[in-house]
Amino acid sequence: MGPAEGQYSDPQFLVLASLAGSPKHGHAMLDDIERMCGARPGPGTLYGAIARLEQQGLIEPLPAEDRRRPYRLTEAGERAFTAKLKTLQRIVRYGARRLAPA
Amino acid sequence: MSDRRHHWLTRLYPASWRRRYGDEMDQLLRQRCSWKDALDIVKAASIERLLYFQTTGVETMQTFAGGVGVLARKPSAIAPMVMSLSALVVVLVAIAVAGTKPQPDEGAAAHIWQLLMAGQLPILGWFVLHWLRRDFKAGLAVLGMQIAAIVAALLPVWMLGL
Numbered sequence: 001m002g003p004a005e006g007q008y009s010d011p012q013f014l015v016l017a018s019l020a021g022s023p024k025h026g027h028a029m030l031d032d033i034e035r036m037c038g039a040r041p042g043p044g045t046l047y048g049a050i051a052r053l054e055q056q057g058l059i060e061p062l063p064a065e066d067r068r069r070p071y072r073l074t075e076a077g078e079r080a081f082t083a084k085l086k087t088l089q090r091i092v093r094y095g096a097r098r099l100a101p102a
Numbered sequence: 103m104s105d106r107r108h109h110w111l112t113r114l115y116p117a118s119w120r121r122r123y124g125d126e127m128d129q130l131l132r133q134r135c136s137w138k139d140a141l142d143i144v145k146a147a148s149i150e151r152l153l154y155f156q157t158t159g160v161e162t163m164q165t166f167a168g169g170v171g172v173l174a175r176k177p178s179a180i181a182p183m184v185m186s187l188s189a190l191v192v193v194l195v196a197i198a199v200a201g202t203k204p205q206p207d208e209g210a211a212a213h214i215w216q217l218l219m220a221g222q223l224p225i226l227g228w229f230v231l232h233w234l235r236r237d238f239k240a241g242l243a244v245l246g247m248q249i250a251a252i253v254a255a256l257l258p259v260w261m262l263g264l
Contacts, residue, residue, distance in 0.1 A: 026130045042142020043130045047123050048149065067125045 008037045011049035013088075016058065016073065016081040023062055023072035026050070053077070111140055114147035173240045174247065178229040182222040186251035189218040193258045202262045212264075219255060 018024055018032040026046060034040040050071065053059045058077035062070045112120060112127045173179055196211035226248060234241035
């Protein structure tokens with residue numbers, strides 16, 4: 001089953017977006033992503049994205065607080081997120097222009 | 103944390119994954135676990151097992167970077183080459199003893215040759231599955247050596263029609 005109409009489904013991008021504001025642990029990220037795009041990823045999807053981002057050095061774990069481990073963006077993560085945002089903005093601009101009535 | 107104390111859904115993940123993220127996942131599941139979440143974890147755990155079972159988090163993010171020299175010394179790299187070269191020696195000894203005339207019955211040498219050549223195939227398969235994706239370039243170079251050894255063992259048999 002694919003994502004619902006209008007739903008944005010790039011879990012890694014959503015995790016980067018969530019951590020761009022401040023460090024967060026898993027549960028806070030899920031709540032934040034739900035607020036941001038209206039859909040809540042599953043815990044498996046979230047931790048799949050966290051593992052891949054950590055492997056790429058785009059996020060890093062902070063010391064655990066009561067078995068909940070917060071994560072934050074690394075410098076490389078901030079750069080990657082900025083670049084992805086720019087690309088997304090370009091796509092949005094092109095898409096909106098193409099859909100606009102002539 | 104003892105593995106038995108993990109949530110049953112967390113236990114679907116590979117051990118290395120559980121060591122790194124198990125406690126955090128348990129914590130999430132303690133707060134909320136719908137059937138959709140359960141399905142999502144089953145899917146994600148299968149993906150971790152199938153695609154990333156050796157590369158969880160920073161702990162194992164370092165891919166194997168030992169180069170050809172180090173990789174060629176791994177048992178699954180050496181064994182097929184040793185088996186092919188042993189098969190080659192068996193053929194050469196058999197030729198030296200019995201000549202190149204085809205024998206009416208397959209002798210002990212032929213059986214040993216067949217065992218050595220067939221026996222290395224599972225090891226070769228393991229090498230490809232285990233090492234090639236960790237260090238593709240070095241893995242390919244070692245695979246080339248293994249194939250060269252196989253060709254060396256096959257060549258006299260094929261050329262002399264043994």
